[in-house]
Amino acid sequence: MAYLSMGEAHRRITEYLNRFSDAVSFQDGPSLKHLLSVSSNSPNLLSLADSLNVFQDANRLIKQSDRYSQFGEMLASLLRSFQNYRIGHLVDAYNAFEKSANYSAFLQEFRNWESAWAMEAMYVIAYEIRVLAERADRELASFGKTPEKLKGAGSFLMKVFGALAGKGPKRVGALYVTCQLFKVYFKLGTVHLCRSVIRSIETARIFDFEEFPVRDKVTYMYYTGRLEVFNENFPAADQKLTYALMHCNHRSEANIRMILKYLIPVKLSIGVLPKSGLLEKYNLVEYNNVVQALKSGDLRLLRHALQVHEDRFLRSGVYLVLEKLELQVYQRLVKKIYIIQKQRDPSKAHQVKLEVIVKALKWLEMDMDVDEVECIVAILIYKNLVKGYFAHKSKVVVLSKQDPFPELNGKPVDS
Numbered sequence: 001m002a003y004l005s006m007g008e009a010h011r012r013i014t015e016y017l018n019r020f021s022d023a024v025s026f027q028d029g030p031s032l033k034h035l036l037s038v039s040s041n042s043p044n045l046l047s048l049a050d051s052l053n054v055f056q057d058a059n060r061l062i063k064q065s066d067r068y069s070q071f072g073e074m075l076a077s078l079l080r081s082f083q084n085y086r087i088g089h090l091v092d093a094y095n096a097f098e099k100s101a102n103y104s105a106f107l108q109e110f111r112n113w114e115s116a117w118a119m120e121a122m123y124v125i126a127y128e129i130r131v132l133a134e135r136a137d138r139e140l141a142s143f144g145k146t147p148e149k150l151k152g153a154g155s156f157l158m159k160v161f162g163a164l165a166g167k168g169p170k171r172v173g174a175l176y177v178t179c180q181l182f183k184v185y186f187k188l189g190t191v192h193l194c195r196s197v198i199r200s201i202e203t204a205r206i207f208d209f210e211e212f213p214v215r216d217k218v219t220y221m222y223y224t225g226r227l228e229v230f231n232e233n234f235p236a237a238d239q240k241l242t243y244a245l246m247h248c249n250h251r252s253e254a255n256i257r258m259i260l261k262y263l264i265p266v267k268l269s270i271g272v273l274p275k276s277g278l279l280e281k282y283n284l285v286e287y288n289n290v291v292q293a294l295k296s297g298d299l300r301l302l303r304h305a306l307q308v309h310e311d312r313f314l315r316s317g318v319y320l321v322l323e324k325l326e327l328q329v330y331q332r333l334v335k336k337i338y339i340i341q342k343q344r345d346p347s348k349a350h351q352v353k354l355e356v357i358v359k360a361l362k363w364l365e366m367d368m369d370v371d372e373v374e375c376i377v378a379i380l381i382y383k384n385l386v387k388g389y390f391a392h393k394s395k396v397v398v399l400s401k402q403d404p405f406p407e408l409n410g411k412p413v414d415s
Contacts, residue, residue: 078096150187
């Protein structure tokens with residue numbers, strides 16, 4: 001940092017306070033939002049933070065002028081947040097920002113303003129409270145202390161949600177805050193807390209989903225789609241994640257990749273393989289062998305893929321979804337045997353000996369006996385992945401002559 005005189009520091013702080021006051025007085029939302037973004041690292045705000053570390057008595061400047069009195073406490077805490085963030089004291093930066101954000105005057109004024117001019121400013125506050133809390137918790141963890149700030153951020157965001165969820169133009173901001181809450185709950189591992197805000201959005205008559213901004217609708221569908229994956233409600237997960245993919249900005253490859261990371265396992269579960277090149281395009285190559293295993297009926301390849309990428313799949317929460325694809329792999333193996341038999345002797349193609357399936361599995365280095373295979377085929381029939389019945393005495397599964405391997409009726413993944 002270049003040398004900064006006391007007088008120059010005084011001037012910069014005063015300029016910031018005047019800009020804040022003018023933004024509120026003239027209801028200039030775009031200007032106000034830039035003045036609240038602690039973590040943006042913008043040159044103007046970095047300059048402000050440096051000035052605060054030179055001129056230590058900013059509170060006196062706030063108290064001296066009636067222009068700032070309405071939001072005096074908020075501004076004092078906000079400036080402390082900038083100052084601490086600049087020197088890397090992240091817990092102190094969060095504590096100061098939370099105090100500033102919780103200061104009732106601004107939130108109360110926001111409720112009272114009839115227009116939604118300060119909506120973007122409220123978005124910034126909601127974003128900053130979450131981001132600063134995450135960084136403060138990492139700092140606490142590095143000191144061997146219990147991370148606790150993100151939980152407090154979630155409580156504050158619920159207050160903001162309450163301020164936005166009423167009637168009027170401000171209600172369109174409720175979905176943005178909901179998405180910030182989702183990010184908090186997923187980070188904390190308390191996804192069950194999402195249910196109450198989902199009910200508010202999806203059952204309240206005051207909300208028309210289509211009136212929300214596209215950005216927020218995509219984020220909302222992404223997180224609710226992930227929740228449906230956890231609940232193993234794959235048709236609903238498919239619908240929500242597909243919506244997110246179709247409406248996501250096509251230039252935002254990182255966001256598309258995040259959506260596909262969950263949509264692809266869902267599609268695989270309903271019998272749809274991704275289009276050629278999609279996995280490479282979005283760097284999702286961990287699914288390559290999973291797809292190949294489904295195509296070839298290679299159980300060994302599927303288990304190897306799950307083992308190699310176990311940590312990644314567990315972190316994403318899709319490991320159990322992919323593990324259950326084993327039944328589809330068994331179905332594909334039986335289907336391949338059926339196709340080979342049909343080529344050799346069409347009249348007997350529908351009679352598949354269990355011993356033949358055992359031999360195929362042994363060739364894949366999967367050691368199973370006839371009883372184990374019979375149990376697996378019984379599950380395939382029960383799950384309607386195979387149409388047929390057992391001839392127990394001869395240890396043969398007799399396949400239906402019409403549509404012995406029903407499709408799961410999914411839709412392809414688009415790029």
